[in-house]
Amino acid sequence: MNVFITGASGGLGRALANECGKRGYNLFLTDINAQGLKSIQLGLERQFGVTVTTAACDLTSDESVDQLLETIDAYGIRFDMLLNVAGLDFEGGFLERARRDIIRIISLNNEATLRITHAVLSRRRENHPFYLLFTSSLASMYPMPLKATYAASKRFLLDIAVALREELKDKQVNVLALCPGGLATTREAMSGIAAQGFWGGATTNPLEHVSRQTINRLLHRGGVLVPGALNRTLTFFGKLLPRRWVAAAIYHRWNKAQKAWSPVEFSAGR
Amino acid sequence: MKTAVITGASSGIGYATSAELIQKGYRIIGIGRDKTRCEESEHLLNALSSNAKATILQADLMQQREVERVATEISQLLEQENENKLDVLINNAGCVRSWYTTTEEGYEQQFALNHLASFLLTYRLLPQLKRAQGRVIMTGSESHKHMRMHWNDLMLTRGYNPLTAYKQSKLANILFAKGLNERYLNDGITSYVVDPGLVCTDIGCKNTGGLVDWIWKLRKKHGCQPEVPAKTYVYLCETQPAPRELYYYFCKPNRYSCQVTHENADKLFAASEKLCGIQYPARIKT
Numbered sequence: 001m002n003v004f005i006t007g008a009s010g011g012l013g014r015a016l017a018n019e020c021g022k023r024g025y026n027l028f029l030t031d032i033n034a035q036g037l038k039s040i041q042l043g044l045e046r047q048f049g050v051t052v053t054t055a056a057c058d059l060t061s062d063e064s065v066d067q068l069l070e071t072i073d074a075y076g077i078r079f080d081m082l083l084n085v086a087g088l089d090f091e092g093g094f095l096e097r098a099r100r101d102i103i104r105i106i107s108l109n110n111e112a113t114l115r116i117t118h119a120v121l122s123r124r125r126e127n128h129p130f131y132l133l134f135t136s137s138l139a140s141m142y143p144m145p146l147k148a149t150y151a152a153s154k155r156f157l158l159d160i161a162v163a164l165r166e167e168l169k170d171k172q173v174n175v176l177a178l179c180p181g182g183l184a185t186t187r188e189a190m191s192g193i194a195a196q197g198f199w200g201g202a203t204t205n206p207l208e209h210v211s212r213q214t215i216n217r218l219l220h221r222g223g224v225l226v227p228g229a230l231n232r233t234l235t236f237f238g239k240l241l242p243r244r245w246v247a248a249a250i251y252h253r254w255n256k257a258q259k260a261w262s263p264v265e266f267s268a269g270r
Numbered sequence: 271m272k273t274a275v276i277t278g279a280s281s282g283i284g285y286a287t288s289a290e291l292i293q294k295g296y297r298i299i300g301i302g303r304d305k306t307r308c309e310e311s312e313h314l315l316n317a318l319s320s321n322a323k324a325t326i327l328q329a330d331l332m333q334q335r336e337v338e339r340v341a342t343e344i345s346q347l348l349e350q351e352n353e354n355k356l357d358v359l360i361n362n363a364g365c366v367r368s369w370y371t372t373t374e375e376g377y378e379q380q381f382a383l384n385h386l387a388s389f390l391l392t393y394r395l396l397p398q399l400k401r402a403q404g405r406v407i408m409t410g411s412e413s414h415k416h417m418r419m420h421w422n423d424l425m426l427t428r429g430y431n432p433l434t435a436y437k438q439s440k441l442a443n444i445l446f447a448k449g450l451n452e453r454y455l456n457d458g459i460t461s462y463v464v465d466p467g468l469v470c471t472d473i474g475c476k477n478t479g480g481l482v483d484w485i486w487k488l489r490k491k492h493g494c495q496p497e498v499p500a501k502t503y504v505y506l507c508e509t510q511p512a513p514r515e516l517y518y519y520f521c522k523p524n525r526y527s528c529q530v531t532h533e534n535a536d537k538l539f540a541a542s543e544k545l546c547g548i549q550y551p552a553r554i555k556t
Contacts, residue, residue, distance in 0.1 A: 022427070039376075043373075190368075
């Protein structure tokens, strides 16, 4: 099994790479952080003895991706699985963020994801099942004031996943949208979870469970995966209420949390 | 002048031990993660006496490339000023995490910092330790008891629990010390584990998040001040001839888990060597 992972040196990317390594899959890892890629490659090779290839790439740049594809084509590599993990968010209100940063959210979370998805799907192993993951978020379930762009970008991924799942069914492609709550991936993420108090901790999913569940689910049927019973319940009730009410409730919660926390940037997940 | 390298020296037990050793005339090379705390502690330590000499280097030891970098810096310092000799290495830095989190290598953070960082740093400083007939001291914990190593899943990806991860890493510390003694007592290097008891430090509140933070805030109130366990470290550094037991509590040998066996120590060495990409030498070349 050849697996392509984007955002592989971030917290969720590393956890998923570990999960694949444990299963003995060959890994092709990319990330914008070349140093981080080097480290995770070493870690995976030492732990699992699997074949790991890495290439640093800025997925938001067409040229950078073209270069990556040239390398892949030179070796004639074909893939069985694509895990779209790369993504970013900037905390804070719409007007408090720089214009460029807001656009960057869309360029990476959406544009770049489509760019790489199309490229890797076109390089899938023929007459074999293919497994495609989009890392959406619990945030995709509602409009989220103060995280408006991020939540909308994740909604885009959720819809793409559900639609492509139907479209590519007879091509033997399994599609999964992963919608986790908080994940303790970085120091910033952990302090963010802490700042949200009780609800932060309660909606946080254990990273090791999420990665195992994700690969299991992706191999079996795809669909939409919301890890955690509480998150599934929140999602269910969220759908029953008018979207405006939900948005108002979320605004109330985030407004309080963000006052308790200075904004920082972090990639891959919430 | 004797030299001691101490990880996690910018606060808690590491800082208190550095302060005690400075009073005994040691040259201190400390390592801390937080830059501001490093600068502050270096300043404070140097103000302790007129001939105090302390340097606190900044490094995030859970990342292996940071261990490599800081090991090189330490080696340079030792070469410049101490005939390339190291008298004491105290592997004290440790952390607790509420959730399963990984380092850049994808290793679980508690295992990476509490054990692998010591394993790699000690390896890098073996020649300097041998030259001084030095001592290696780990900060252990009584919590290592009633725990076994999860050999098939050292990173606990099948069911992470902060306490299990912490206990396992502390058991690893003793196994590491035992393994070091089995290999290098003949080279003159002696290794120990100190059980500091319950100490009022911030270990449970640094980037832990969740319940651990809350529980530790309540629990640490019952702990003693870090100056108390610091005495045990000083005892192990200073006593001549070198004390012979493995595990010390309040300057006295104490009982440790029956899991600390020759087989387990060897197994841990093999696994850790693989995870660090190194091979401990049969005899240390100086």
